[in-house]
Amino acid sequence: MSPATLDSKVPTGVPLADAWTRHKFDLPLVNPSNRRKFTVLVVGTGLAGSSAAASLAEMGYNVKAFCIQDSPRRAHSIAAQGGINAAKNYKSDGDSVHRLFYDTVKGGDYRAREHNVHRLAEASVSIIDQCVAQGVPFAREYGGLLDNRSFGGAQVSRTFYARGQTGQQLLLGAYGALNRQISAGRVEMKTRCEMVDVVNVDGVARGIITRDLQTGEFERHAGDAVLLCTGGYGNVFYLSTNAKACNVTAAWRAHKRGAYFANPCYTQIHPTCIPVSGHYQSKLTLMSESLRNDGRVWVPKTQGDTRSPEQIPDADRDYYLERRYPSFGNLVPRDVASRNAKAVCDDGKGVGSTGLAVFLDFRDAIQRDGRDTIAAKYGNLFQMYERITGEDPYSVPMRIFPAVHYTMGGLWVDYNLQSNLPGLFVLGEANFSDHGANRLGASALMQGLADGYFVVPATITSHLAGASMQAVSTSDDAFAEAEAASRDRFQKLLSVRGSRSVDQFHRELGQICWDKCGMARNQAGLTSALSEIRALREAYWQDVNVLGDGASLNQNLEHAGRVADFMEFAELMVGDALHREESCGGHFREEYQTEEGEAQRNDEAFTYAAAWEHKGDGQSHELHKESLTFDNVKLTTRSYK
Amino acid sequence: MGSSSTETKMMRLNVEIWRQAGPSDGGGFESYKVEASPDMSFLEMLDVLNEKLMADGREGIAFDHDCREGICGMCSLVINGQPHGPENETTTCQLHMRNYKDGDSITIEPFRATAFPIVKDLVIDRSAFDRILQAGGYISVNTGAAPDAHAVQVPKVQADLAMDAAACIGCGACVAACPNAAAMLFTAAKVSQLALLPQGQAERSSRAIAMVDQMDKEGFGACTNHYECMAACPKGITVENIARMNRDHLRASFTSRD
Ligand SMILES: Cc1cc2nc3c(=O)[nH]c(=O)nc-3n(C[C@H](O)[C@H](O)[C@H](O)COP(=O)(O)OP(=O)(O)OC[C@H]3O[C@@H](n4cnc5c(N)ncnc54)[C@H](O)[C@@H]3O)c2cc1C
Numbered sequence: 001m002s003p004a005t006l007d008s009k010v011p012t013g014v015p016l017a018d019a020w021t022r023h024k025f026d027l028p029l030v031n032p033s034n035r036r037k038f039t040v041l042v043v044g045t046g047l048a049g050s051s052a053a054a055s056l057a058e059m060g061y062n063v064k065a066f067c068i069q070d071s072p073r074r075a076h077s078i079a080a081q082g083g084i085n086a087a088k089n090y091k092s093d094g095d096s097v098h099r100l101f102y103d104t105v106k107g108g109d110y111r112a113r114e115h116n117v118h119r120l121a122e123a124s125v126s127i128i129d130q131c132v133a134q135g136v137p138f139a140r141e142y143g144g145l146l147d148n149r150s151f152g153g154a155q156v157s158r159t160f161y162a163r164g165q166t167g168q169q170l171l172l173g174a175y176g177a178l179n180r181q182i183s184a185g186r187v188e189m190k191t192r193c194e195m196v197d198v199v200n201v202d203g204v205a206r207g208i209i210t211r212d213l214q215t216g217e218f219e220r221h222a223g224d225a226v227l228l229c230t231g232g233y234g235n236v237f238y239l240s241t242n243a244k245a246c247n248v249t250a251a252w253r254a255h256k257r258g259a260y261f262a263n264p265c266y267t268q269i270h271p272t273c274i275p276v277s278g279h280y281q282s283k284l285t286l287m288s289e290s291l292r293n294d295g296r297v298w299v300p301k302t303q304g305d306t307r308s309p310e311q312i313p314d315a316d317r318d319y320y321l322e323r324r325y326p327s328f329g330n331l332v333p334r335d336v337a338s339r340n341a342k343a344v345c346d347d348g349k350g351v352g353s354t355g356l357a358v359f360l361d362f363r364d365a366i367q368r369d370g371r372d373t374i375a376a377k378y379g380n381l382f383q384m385y386e387r388i389t390g391e392d393p394y395s396v397p398m399r400i401f402p403a404v405h406y407t408m409g410g411l412w413v414d415y416n417l418q419s420n421l422p423g424l425f426v427l428g429e430a431n432f433s434d435h436g437a438n439r440l441g442a443s444a445l446m447q448g449l450a451d452g453y454f455v456v457p458a459t460i461t462s463h464l465a466g467a468s469m470q471a472v473s474t475s476d477d478a479f480a481e482a483e484a485a486s487r488d489r490f491q492k493l494l495s496v497r498g499s500r501s502v503d504q505f506h507r508e509l510g511q512i513c514w515d516k517c518g519m520a521r522n523q524a525g526l527t528s529a530l531s532e533i534r535a536l537r538e539a540y541w542q543d544v545n546v547l548g549d550g551a552s553l554n555q556n557l558e559h560a561g562r563v564a565d566f567m568e569f570a571e572l573m574v575g576d577a578l579h580r581e582e583s584c585g586g587h588f589r590e591e592y593q594t595e596e597g598e599a600q601r602n603d604e605a606f607t608y609a610a611a612w613e614h615k616g617d618g619q620s621h622e623l624h625k626e627s628l629t630f631d632n633v634k635l636t637t638r639s640y641k
Numbered sequence: 642m643g644s645s646s647t648e649t650k651m652m653r654l655n656v657e658i659w660r661q662a663g664p665s666d667g668g669g670f671e672s673y674k675v676e677a678s679p680d681m682s683f684l685e686m687l688d689v690l691n692e693k694l695m696a697d698g699r700e701g702i703a704f705d706h707d708c709r710e711g712i713c714g715m716c717s718l719v720i721n722g723q724p725h726g727p728e729n730e731t732t733t734c735q736l737h738m739r740n741y742k743d744g745d746s747i748t749i750e751p752f753r754a755t756a757f758p759i760v761k762d763l764v765i766d767r768s769a770f771d772r773i774l775q776a777g778g779y780i781s782v783n784t785g786a787a788p789d790a791h792a793v794q795v796p797k798v799q800a801d802l803a804m805d806a807a808a809c810i811g812c813g814a815c816v817a818a819c820p821n822a823a824a825m826l827f828t829a830a831k832v833s834q835l836a837l838l839p840q841g842q843a844e845r846s847s848r849a850i851a852m853v854d855q856m857d858k859e860g861f862g863a864c865t866n867h868y869e870c871m872a873a874c875p876k877g878i879t880v881e882n883i884a885r886m887n888r889d890h891l892r893a894s895f896t897s898r899d
């Protein structure tokens with residue numbers, strides 16, 4: 001089979017700033033009275049899915065939506081704390097759509113598609129309008145106008161926030177819009193319902209297979225388009241800041257049915273998380289990045305210094321970020337801060353019982369500004385820290401360590417957010433589209449809502465208004481085959497009855513990925529990870545212990561199915577990291593660094609998105625490249641010295 | 642990792658846990674012994690117990706959880722008689738074992754209410770909450786139809802009060818704590834949030850009526866001012882919201898045109 005070419009479908013011959021408007025004009029329309037004839041299946045109802053389902057239903061489409069949790073309001077999006085970016089320039093500090101576009105392309109280390117990023121920056125403005133109209137209680141100034149803050153090292157204040165619960169409030173807004181359509185009968189919502197396969201008819205995505213998590217029943221759903229809004233795959237590392245149910249299953253099942261998976265090795269490690277405290281650790285908690293505005297990061301200068309931190313005088317402390325990056329200091333971007341923490345710990349200078357932590361110290365800030373000022377800014381975070389660790393950060397420095405946080409990779413999509421598999425659209429963290437090799441803070445919420453409120457409702461017509469759609473029935477062979485395959489997989493998991501738990505396997509997989517495909521990667525490590533993952537996967541199907549049956553709620557079986565997919569996906573992630581012989585953004589290959597130890601891109605050879613095609617179990621993936629061109633920004637080396 | 646200090650402080654606990662195979666099963670308590678470290682979260686203690694049960698060939702205890710950081714509202718355990726356990730403004734998933742000591746006994750049950758049927762073990766069905774919100778817990782504005790966000794100013798005090806109400810995570814602890822299993826605090830939090838904002842005024846009356854009607858239909862009890870809901874709320878939602886909803890509801894009932 002000749003490799004399909006990857007056509008990004010970006011508008012040509014139009015200046016970047018006019019491209020989206022022009023594209024929308026060029027897209028075909030579906031007559032309002034015809035929309036109800038189309039059924040759209042929306043899988044996942046976090047920010048991306050809820051906003052898409054609600055908007056499409058408002059327009060008149062027939063929508064069926066699905067999520068794993070008992071309510072759309074509980075999607076992982078709910079946990080986002082910091083804020084959402086928008087180029088409103090309400091502070092008159094020089095922000096603009098172009099600046100947000102520019103910052104995002106640069107922040108992504110020049111591995112994102114210019115046109116998508118520009119559209120994202122344009123849509124950001126309308127997102128805030130929409131959310132305010134829905135009753136999202138954003139923070140306000142005394143005059144009643146919206147407040148903004150600067151976030152993640154941005155030089156302008158463009159981040160809108162709702163206390164420390166921005167994701168919650170945005171999701172509740174989108175969930176409200178979704179509820180309105182549910183009550184109007186235009187959305188049928190299925191909760192505690194997991195998509196386990198995509199169904200293709202004549203090479204077009206026409207349906208899905210789901211498993212009802214309460215009854216164990218498999219169901220077939222047919223439609224005219226399938227939207228995957230199923231979030232990121234950070235939990236392949238087992239420990240991450242993601243919610244426990246986050247998974248790669250929906251994306252991976254679609255991948256095995258033909259959708260290309262792009263840039264899986266681009267994963268983001270957040271520098272300020274609460275470190276692991278013991279082998280029972282089940283997830284990691286993020287401490288807001290804003291803490292680095294006032295906290296100073298350090299480790300003892302000498303290895304094995306066991307004095308308590310207050311007793312270590314300044315002369316014996318290494319404020320390594322301030323030392324190495326005098327101009328950005330503690331505010332260097334996430335990837336740089338994370339890598340440096342790892343380096344000092346590798347050097348034996350890590351602190352705490354595990355040696356895998358660094359100090360984030362507020363002593364000087366408290367002396368300078370007073371305890372009350374610091375409490376007003378960070379009180380809730382300090383309280384959260386104390387609740388988890390039992391230590392008081394006002395008197396003892398916090399211990400922090402990097403943790404997996406976000407995944408930039410995902411299913412490949414074109415400018416319409418359609419994957420190479422016709423009829424399959426991918427939104428939010430599940431796609432690869434806008435963040436390149438590194439995501440800027442407060443940009444994921446923006447992307448999820450841009451995709452769902454503004455992009456897909458416009459671009460879905462490229463598929464629906466196109467060729468006349470044959471009616472499909474869930475009794476077609478393709479549905480029967482996919483359902484049978486899904487039943488078999490779950491039955492197989494139940495029949496192994498081995499000696500090791502799903503969690504044990506998941507932890508082992510996570511450890512391999514973290515050690516060898518985490519903050520720093522190299523050829524030898526990645527190569528050995530590949531064989532370790534294969535061996536572990538084999539062991540999984542021989543020795544996993546899944547109890548109970550498939551006919552009622554069985555959380556262990558749910559987890560087992562997700563881990564089975566992570567086991568396959570991990571190999572692709574590692575393979576992608578091995579193939580990308582350069583360092584960029586969150587992907588740091590130790591062989592490719594500057595003399596000063598910074599990431600070294602290879603623009604000549606790697607300015608492309610790597611989209612991998614599944615060729616069958618046990619076969620190697622085929623690489624398709626979408627070359628990236630930069631006509632509106634100049635490629636530079638990021639420097640934070 | 643984690644081998645040193647933590648394991649030396651391990652404590653032995655006796656736990657009594659509600660087990661129920663399915664919605665129609667009678668259910669009952671079972672006792673287990675589990676070792677926990679003070680640094681564990683409460684749910685990690687249950688993870689450890691589940692691993693042990695499964696290694697012995699017994700099915701793990703089903704319980705809801707997801708974010709494990711106090712925001713998704715999935716976790717929903719009654720611990721020694723208290724929804725979400727002993728700590729103030731703390732969800733089950735944020736509770737840590739350092740609140741307990743060697744030899745303690747802990748009883749764990751699901752949130753109980755007629756309107757929250759048990760699905761399995763500690764997992765309940767809270768879809769009644771979704772239906773209350775579907776009845777009117779939103780502002781009707783289609784995508785793309787919104788004016789500029791600065792078109793209407795919102796005084797900071799109002800915005801802050803709206804945010805206080807909006808902080809509800811929909812866990813249902815208020816219902817579990819109420820002797821009448823009322824859902825007033827939950828419903829009032831949403832009614833209040835939207836009533837406090839200028840954007841929510843157009844539907845203010847119809848919203849209050851529709852949501853309260855739905856709440857009654859779902860089989861939640863009546864509020865007799867015990868305020869147990871407020872004490873149990875992990876997000877500090879106050880009963881002032883209930884007063885606000887009652888006022889709106891009363892006014893709406895008088896002026897309703899139907
Ligand atoms: C702790 C934390 C803090 C963050 N803070 C910020 C921030 O301040 N600003 C920012 O911009 N970003 C932040 N992010 C990132 C951001 O929250 C996420 O990237 C974003 O919310 C993802 O939204 P989504 O809609 O794509 O997916 P999700 O919210 O993850 O939703 C996925 C949906 O898919 C469903 N689903 C998954 N698999 C299946 C399946 N197989 N079948 C059916 N349904 C399925 C789930 O039930 C859920 O409804 C943060 C992330 C974390 C972890």
Ligand code: FES
Pocket residue numbers: 705706707708709710711712713714715716732733734735
């Ligand atoms: S698990 Fe999310 S609030 Fe407890």
